[in-house]
Amino acid sequence: MSLAKFGNITNFEEKACFVKKFFLELYQGEIELFRSPSKHYRTRAEFSFYHYNDKLDYAMFDPKNKKKFIVKDIDFPDKKICDFMPILLEKIKANLNLKEKLFGVEFLATKQDLSATLLYHKDVELIYSDLSKLSSNLNCNLIARSKKKKIVFKNENLTQKLQIQNKEMLYEFNNDCFIQPNTFINEKMITWVNENLALQNKKDLLELYCGYGNFTLALANNFRKVLATEISKNNINFALKNCKLNNITNIDFVRLSSEELSSALKKERKFFRLKNLNLDHFDFSHTLVDPPRAGLDKSVIDVIKKYDNIIYISCNPISLKENLKILDQTHKISKMAIFDQFVNTPHLECGVFLTKK
Ligand SMILES: C[S@@+](CC[C@H](N)C(=O)[O-])C[C@H]1O[C@@H](n2cnc3c(N)ncnc32)[C@H](O)[C@@H]1O
Structure with missing residues (x-):
């Protein structure tokens, strides 16, 4: 199936149908569908x-x-x-x-x-x-x-208040932050991850591309400790503020690009920004990635494939599939969902849970 063909579909049912076929060689299980309201959905x-x-x-x-x-x-x-x-x-x-x-x-x-x-x-x-x-x-x-x-x-x-299951999470951000464009779907995505995490054994979480803590804050109480990283200083400053707003104490937010984080984890390079943290004190059972449209590069895939559980949130099914083909060597998809984040456009958001084979 060509990228061009995917690019023409804007109706959610048709997009979902296409995605099921598109990922069939990697996943044959049920795909949960999350529809958006058809009006007033864009933040x-x-x-x-x-x-x-x-x-x-x-x-x-x-x-x-x-x-x-x-x-x-x-x-x-x-x-x-x-x-x-x-x-x-x-x-x-x-x-x-x-x-x-x-x-x-x-x-x-x-x-x-x-x-x-x-x-x-x-x-x-x-x-x-x-x-x-x-x-x-x-x-x-x-x-x-x-x-x-x-x-x-x-x-x-x-300020933003998100309802995640029975909890209200508070966030603050500005126009320069990355912001999920559909608040209704954003709540559904975080809730979906939270509900599926409830069924798993959990220790520590490593999150890459964490933004201002959109997923991090709502998921933190599932884990003993969380290390969350992101390239933008503005996003990280709000993430630190949002941690205090919600009285959360088990997250370390650090400004690191995914490439920097992978060299820190491989002990190739020391970072002043990590001076108060000992990476060996983390025991990551899960990693969560929500990369930009280009997806993950090889060095990041090498890092995340070490962990037992991977949660992959993607705004681009094409790069997601490329990355999943590599992760398929070590991990098996256990859950998948499609979110109509970008209503009436050819774009859509996918969520995938993977566990080590
Ligand atoms: C799709 S957004 C997800 C943000 C967050 N998970 C959320 O839900 O709001 C991707 C994020 O990755 C960050 N980013 C882009 N390139 C990066 C890189 N090379 N390393 C680390 N973070 C990066 C962006 O600043 C942005 O916040």
Whole structure:
């Protein structure tokens, strides 16, 4: 089956059917399906602007005919974003300083909060007072950016509350963090991992690509100790903060790329960032990976295949399959799920539990 064919499917039932066949040579068991609501599912939404005559509208880019089109009455972003978009547009249209050289906006919504980041092709400090007035008239976090400049009005951080089984987890992050784009599906993914972990023997967890602790915090009480790593300093700073917010004391968050972590575990290189940790004191029964679309490289696969249990969360079935073919030499897939994280697009999220053969 070709990558091109997979790229055409957007309906979830058809995507699920395709994925079952796609992974059949590696896994013949049941695949659990998690559907998303069909409206207001997107946590983050980005738009450009269409300036014509004296008018202004939200716009999106159509990659097929390489043209912008005006966006009206859309229902895929979070309801808070949809309700807020016309209010913001009217206020910008009424002020020439705010309107001129505005080329984009990024919205981010949690269950509680909303932020809007305005993107300008001019120095945002020149319109500071207009932006400040706009911010005081709006019920959201407002951020304005231009080349090398960022002004934050109110607060840049958003809070999120996730319901994971009978527990409410608290998170804080900002627009620069990696954020799972569908909150409903995010809760389902973490819950699915948690429920399946409940059935297994557990010691310590090694997590790679941990972000701001989205999975880490909710899974930590399954384990004696957790070592969670990630490349972005911003994500790690929020992960450390989120640990305190939830009163969790058994996680060590360390800023390390997956490549750095593998050389630290192989004792090829010493890291100052690991000076307070003795890696030999961990007894990893599980490893959790949630890599970017490219999947895992050979050095990371060499690290994770040492452990008895691997949990692999993937936003790209193609790289997932490539990686699973290698892991198939040492591990067997015991559970698999498909999550409709990216509704009405060819993309989808997979979750896989593997155990050592
Ligand atoms: C798909 S996201 C998953 C984040 C997190 N698990 C979550 O659910 O929010 C992948 C994460 O990997 C991080 N990342 C990208 N390349 C990396 C690398 N080479 N080593 C470690 N982390 C990396 C990104 O910063 C991002 O936070």
